[in-house]
Amino acid sequence: MVENARSLNIIASLILVVGMIYILGPLYLTLSTASQSYEFMLRNGLAWYPGDQFLANMASIFTETRIPIQMLNSMVVAFSNAAATCVLSFLSAYAIVYFRIRWAGVVFALILATIMLPLDIRVITTYQVASNIFSPLNAVLDATGLNGLIAGIFGTPVQLELSVLNTHFGLVAPLVAHGTGTFLFRQFFLTLPKDLFKAARMDGAGPTRFLFDILLPLSRTSFAALFVLTFLSGWTQYLWPLVGASTPDMQTAVVGLARLVPDSDGQVPDFPMIMAGAVIVSIIPLAMIALLQRYLVQGLVLSEK
Amino acid sequence: MNAIDTAIRAAAADIKLIGVTKAYDAQTVVIPPMDVELRAGEFTVVLGPSGCGKSTLLQMIAGLERVSDGKIMVGGREVQDLEPKRRGCAMVFQNYALYPHMTVFENMAYSLKVAGVRKAERAARVAAVARMLALSDYLTRKPGQLSGGQRQRVAIGRAIVREPNVLLFDEPLSNLDAQLRHDMRVELSELHRRIGATSIFVTHDQVEAMTLADRILILNKGRIEQFDTPKAIYHHPASVFVAKFIGAPPMNILPVTGDGSVLRLADGQIVAEARLTGSYQLGIRPEDIIVGIKADGHAVRAVLRFREDLGSHSVLAADLAGSVIRIATPFGADLINQPELFLNLPAARLHLFDAETGRATCRAFAAQ
Numbered sequence: 001m002v003e004n005a006r007s008l009n010i011i012a013s014l015i016l017v018v019g020m021i022y023i024l025g026p027l028y029l030t031l032s033t034a035s036q037s038y039e040f041m042l043r044n045g046l047a048w049y050p051g052d053q054f055l056a057n058m059a060s061i062f063t064e065t066r067i068p069i070q071m072l073n074s075m076v077v078a079f080s081n082a083a084a085t086c087v088l089s090f091l092s093a094y095a096i097v098y099f100r101i102r103w104a105g106v107v108f109a110l111i112l113a114t115i116m117l118p119l120d121i122r123v124i125t126t127y128q129v130a131s132n133i134f135s136p137l138n139a140v141l142d143a144t145g146l147n148g149l150i151a152g153i154f155g156t157p158v159q160l161e162l163s164v165l166n167t168h169f170g171l172v173a174p175l176v177a178h179g180t181g182t183f184l185f186r187q188f189f190l191t192l193p194k195d196l197f198k199a200a201r202m203d204g205a206g207p208t209r210f211l212f213d214i215l216l217p218l219s220r221t222s223f224a225a226l227f228v229l230t231f232l233s234g235w236t237q238y239l240w241p242l243v244g245a246s247t248p249d250m251q252t253a254v255v256g257l258a259r260l261v262p263d264s265d266g267q268v269p270d271f272p273m274i275m276a277g278a279v280i281v282s283i284i285p286l287a288m289i290a291l292l293q294r295y296l297v298q299g300l301v302l303s304e305k
Numbered sequence: 306m307n308a309i310d311t312a313i314r315a316a317a318a319d320i321k322l323i324g325v326t327k328a329y330d331a332q333t334v335v336i337p338p339m340d341v342e343l344r345a346g347e348f349t350v351v352l353g354p355s356g357c358g359k360s361t362l363l364q365m366i367a368g369l370e371r372v373s374d375g376k377i378m379v380g381g382r383e384v385q386d387l388e389p390k391r392r393g394c395a396m397v398f399q400n401y402a403l404y405p406h407m408t409v410f411e412n413m414a415y416s417l418k419v420a421g422v423r424k425a426e427r428a429a430r431v432a433a434v435a436r437m438l439a440l441s442d443y444l445t446r447k448p449g450q451l452s453g454g455q456r457q458r459v460a461i462g463r464a465i466v467r468e469p470n471v472l473l474f475d476e477p478l479s480n481l482d483a484q485l486r487h488d489m490r491v492e493l494s495e496l497h498r499r500i501g502a503t504s505i506f507v508t509h510d511q512v513e514a515m516t517l518a519d520r521i522l523i524l525n526k527g528r529i530e531q532f533d534t535p536k537a538i539y540h541h542p543a544s545v546f547v548a549k550f551i552g553a554p555p556m557n558i559l560p561v562t563g564d565g566s567v568l569r570l571a572d573g574q575i576v577a578e579a580r581l582t583g584s585y586q587l588g589i590r591p592e593d594i595i596v597g598i599k600a601d602g603h604a605v606r607a608v609l610r611f612r613e614d615l616g617s618h619s620v621l622a623a624d625l626a627g628s629v630i631r632i633a634t635p636f637g638a639d640l641i642n643q644p645e646l647f648l649n650l651p652a653a654r655l656h657l658f659d660a661e662t663g664r665a666t667c668r669a670f671a672a673q
Contacts, residue, residue: 195402195475198369203416203463204390213415217406 034058034275041271057276066248067277070256073168075284077241077252078234080172085230086223089181094211096182097189098197108186111179119174120239126174127165127243134160166250171241175234181226184299188222189215225299228292232285253281309433309468313500318380318393318470319345320366320503325375325385327361327527335361336527338375343520345380346501350514352550353524359507360475362524366505367394367473379470390419393470397477401460403448409435410444413463420467434466437496454485461493465500474506478513490516511551515539523547541656545663548588548656554620554631557594560660561587570626574605577652586663588656591620591633595649604647621646 029046035054036047061067095101096108119126129135138159141147147157164170200210241252248256257277261269289296320343327336336358343349351359364370366377368389377385384392395416403412410431417427435441438458448456457477464472478486494517497504508514514521515535523530523538523546531543542548548556561568563581570576576587597604607623607630621632623646632648657666 193400193402195398195400196404198364198367199396199398199402199404199463201369201389202367202394202396203467204419205415209419214404214406 030275030278033271034279036272038270038272042268047272053272054276057272058280060273061277061280064273065256065260065277066251067253067256067260067280069249070251070253071281071284073171073245073250074235074252074254074281076168077171077175077237078231080168081175081234082227082231084172084176085178085181086226088176089185089226090216090219090223092182093185093189094215097186098207098210108182111182114177114179115183123239123243126240130165130170130174130244131163132161133164134162165244166246168250171244171250171252172234174240174244175230175237178230181230184222184226185219188219192218221295221299223299224292224295225297228288228296231288235285257281309430309437309465310500312468313465313502314346316393316468316470317346317501317503319343320471320505321376321378322366323376323378325362325365325377326373327358327365327370328373334527336365339527339529341522341529341532343503343505345503348497348504348506348517348519349522350506350508350518350520351522351524352508352511352514354550355509357524358527359509359524363396363473363475363505363507366392366471367396368392394473395464395467395469395471396473396475397457397460397464399476399479401448401456401480403456403459403463405448408445408447409440409451409459409462412448412459413466416463416467430466431462434462437499438462453481454489457481457489458492461496465502470503472502472504474504474508476508477506478508479510486513493517511553515551523550541665542588543665545586545588545658548658552590554591554633556588556590556656557628557630558658559587559589559626559628559630561585570605571628572626574626575603576605576650577603577655581657584660585666586658586660587650588658589650589654591631592618593651593654594630594632594634595651596621596632596634597647597649599647601647602649604649607646607648609644609646623648 032050033041033047034057036051037053037056040051040053041047092111096104101107132138138147141150141158151157164173196214197210200214205213235252236254237252238254238258241255242258245251245255248259251259257274260274260277322339322341324338324340325336326334326338328334339362351362353359361370365372365385368384368387372385375385376383379392379394404415407415413431413434414427417430422430431444432441435444438461440455440458440462443451443455443459448459451459457480460477478489481489490513497517506513506517518535520532520534521538522532525546531538531547533541533543538547539551542551542556545558549558559576560571561576562584563569563579565580565582566578567575568577568579568581568585568587605625607625610622610624610629612622613620618633618635621634623630623632625648630648632646658664659666
């Protein structure tokens with residue numbers, strides 16, 4: 001805007017400052033609390049200024065809690081989530097854009113529906129399936145009456161059972177079923193020249209070669225953007241890891257942080273230590289953004305250079 | 306002439322289409338059965354309005370579209386069921402379709418790499434083609450760093466480096482500006498003279514067709530209207546469609562009736578003597594009309610509506626017997642205040658078409 005009114009500028013700056021305090025205030029409190037001792041907090045309540053116990057609190061996270069092993073879990077979950085989502089989205093978008101498939105529009109709409117039905121809504125049914133991944137198959141066999149037939153021949157109906165609860169796979173798989181990546185890649189593919197696929201065919205490259213030689217190198221930035229986004233969302237997942245993992249050694253760091261608050265009433269939680277834990281847990285996603293921010297922006301802009 | 310020229314010339318093959326058909330279902334027939342033969346080394350331009358099926362035809366030859374029925378023979382080999390890479394065709398696309406992440410060298414070498422050609426030979430062949438197309442200095446650049454004309458040359462290089470039997474062009478010049486289009490036309494023409502590849506060039510631009518083609522194939526709604534040399538198409542159009550499609554401004558078409566001795570316009574004026582009876586459509590090119598200011602012979606009277614002065618000549622639009630007739634004439638200034646024109650239509654320059662079918666009929670005046 002080219003408006004140059006002084007009063008406007010002042011008001012705009014004021015709004016900006018309020019917004020910054022709103023965001024940075026809690027962040028400051030996290031850091032200042034993390035640097036005070038438990039006793040200080042018991043005596044004074046909120047820590048408005050930083051103390052000198054930051055390293056001690058950090059150390060106690062590593063010695064007294066399971067946060068380090070849980071961060072490893074988070075790492076595995078976030079990384080596998082990001083990698084699997086990237087591969088799956090890339091392939092599904094490739095199929096939707098470059099092949100004449102019957103019902104391609106319907107398939108794409110169904111994939112998009114997963115964006116509108118996030119895991120938080122489906123958490124109970126997802127839990128049911130995760131507790132026995134064959135339960136949909138069993139249900140189909142029962143409903144179609146096939147199981148009655150099988151029971152008649154073999155004497156007993158088919159009832160398969162395999163629980164993936166409390167495993168890394170069980171933590172990751174439900175997160176991967178998400179359409180954002182497919183949408184991102186589809187939009188990117190649609191910006192590429194249409195004749196590229198034909199040109200590659202004329203050059204003798206089949207669909208697989210086209211995928212690896214042409215599409216994959218061109219999608220680098222989209223991959224990076226999607227990877228960062230899904231990594232962050234995997235790292236910060238709370239609800240699903242909370243129900244999907246039952247033992248502390250399988251829980252993720254975010255869940256572990258929440259569990260640092262003692263269950264019993266009357267005891268004041270060790271907030272300085274918890275805040276130190278929060279700082280440690282945030283370092284990985286922060287580093288991720290710092291390193292890959294360039295690609296994140298490029299990939300989301302979705303345009304050719 | 307060097308090795309690559311000879312190799313491409315040797316690879317040139319003839320193409321035969323036998324009953325080739327494209328239909329999506331019983332109602333939507335894009336190309337009804339078509340038979341056509343293209344000679345080896347010939348430059349054929351497929352010309353037609355948009356939606357006439359010319360791109361579909363090209364893609365069927367390339368193998369990018371399936372043939373509904375019929376046979377495509379390249380060099381005596383039946384290819385309609387083969388993958389594009391086994392047909393020996395290469396294609397230049399309208400929007401270049403270069404691989405944006407590869408350098409010019411990699412773009413041109415890609416097909417050779419896929420085909421498993423050894424690295425040293427790849428480099429040698431790309432270098433030879435790049436020299437031919439004046440691209441040697443740009444081999445390490447990416448397509449994004451090139452101008453439109455250079456990109457088009459890379460696309461052509463990518464096509465000819467494989468020494469294809471057939472070279473296909475899908476409106477390759479329509480993305481360029483007027484000046485560049487002219488330059489590329491000349492370049493393509495020279496290139497063709499040099500390498501002699503069998504080429505099929507699809508366009509809707511009649512200037513490209515007239516200047517580049519050995520023979521022009523004019524398509525209308527999937528059917529061949531005429532397939533002949535540019536000269537023959539201009540001077541002896543086989544139908545009203547061709548007559549109106551070629552030439553700028555296009556040929557004038559006037560309805561006439563014959564009474565056995567003369568041809569009369571709709572308003573009764575006599576345009577020519579001919580022993581014909583019944584309704585016809587009379588065609589005459591704007592530049593063949595002789596303009597006079599007084600009646601003599603079989604001159605017909607027309608009323609001038611407006612004139613466009615193009616410097617080298619003027620284009621006049623006049624009302625003649627209820628239709629608008631266009632006349633290209635070197636005269637101009639002296640006709641400004643002359644509302645009435647007398648037009649002489651030389652009998653040798655008249656074209657006669659059937660009123661019903663629009664096909665050319667025997668030229669009955671030539672003998673007189």
